[in-house]
Amino acid sequence: MSAFEIDIKKNRNFYKQRRNNIRKISLIIFLLLFICLAWGLNRFYINKPFEIVVFNNKLLPAEHLKSFLSKDLECKNFFLLSPRKISNNLKESLPLIDELVVRKYLIPKKKIYLLVKEKSVWASIFYKTINPNEVLLVTDKAQVITLNKANIMHYPEQLLPIYVDNVYSLKSSQIILLKKIYELVKNISFNIDGFYITSANELDIKANGSTFVLHVGPINESAISSIKNKKINELLQFAKKQNIEVNYLDITLETSAILKTNQKKDTNKDKKGLFNRLML
Numbered sequence: 001m002s003a004f005e006i007d008i009k010k011n012r013n014f015y016k017q018r019r020n021n022i023r024k025i026s027l028i029i030f031l032l033l034f035i036c037l038a039w040g041l042n043r044f045y046i047n048k049p050f051e052i053v054v055f056n057n058k059l060l061p062a063e064h065l066k067s068f069l070s071k072d073l074e075c076k077n078f079f080l081l082s083p084r085k086i087s088n089n090l091k092e093s094l095p096l097i098d099e100l101v102v103r104k105y106l107i108p109k110k111k112i113y114l115l116v117k118e119k120s121v122w123a124s125i126f127y128k129t130i131n132p133n134e135v136l137l138v139t140d141k142a143q144v145i146t147l148n149k150a151n152i153m154h155y156p157e158q159l160l161p162i163y164v165d166n167v168y169s170l171k172s173s174q175i176i177l178l179k180k181i182y183e184l185v186k187n188i189s190f191n192i193d194g195f196y197i198t199s200a201n202e203l204d205i206k207a208n209g210s211t212f213v214l215h216v217g218p219i220n221e222s223a224i225s226s227i228k229n230k231k232i233n234e235l236l237q238f239a240k241k242q243n244i245e246v247n248y249l250d251i252t253l254e255t256s257a258i259l260k261t262n263q264k265k266d267t268n269k270d271k272k273g274l275f276n277r278l279m280l
Contacts, residue, residue, distance in 0.1 A: 050078055050110035057116045059137075060096060061153040065114060068093065078110055086112070095119075095145050096137070119143070122179060123160040123195075127167045136167065142175040161194040169201060174219045178203070181216065184227045189236060211245075217252035226251045235259075 052069055054062040072089055073081060083102035091097050101115040125136040125144060135152065137145045144167065160182055164170060178195060186192060190207035197203055203216040203223065216223045230251045239246045239261065248260035
């Protein structure tokens, strides 16, 4: 081998060795940079708590939702969180939630957005053995939901109070009928104080500061027909014109109504005629 070829071989080995050294050094620098980046992300980004933002909630306080979600996601990797699982867990644990949209964002800051749609409620149930710290809300779909009073943001005052001896005696079908009855009687010219369900499972509606009672009777379809057919508003308006204060009205009879009255003034001498005219 000539001297020229030996020089070429030496130069080739030198540059090959230098290239390998550069690659090793570059790899070491890259690994160090990766470790530093991972450490920085872990310290200043990954381990930092994420923010929870709640929208459209009306009854459930945002802080309650945030606290519940934070406990559920504690010690879990934020990057591996599934919005679908979060939604399913919240809806299962908080039955007042009807629909829930969950969105997860990483940039510029870790956030979870909750868009809440709560179930529509129309009544609140009270019974003798209820925990004073709890409230029972009735949804439009006849579902009874138990909530801690501390977990209600603004208790809806417009809810109809339903008083019952045993809440478990109420069937879903009867709750649906109570909703229909409420829709019918709330247009009558009195202020409803509440629905009272007796031990015989019959309905009394108290109104005007409990000075008036409308006895509806058993909670069934016939009660709906009776309210529609007996023209309660017309009866009360007629009695008012006659200066008669009606304290009690029983509409369970098929063709007539039973009234108990408190006469304000003796302006109507013909009491019998008045009651004949109130017969249906």
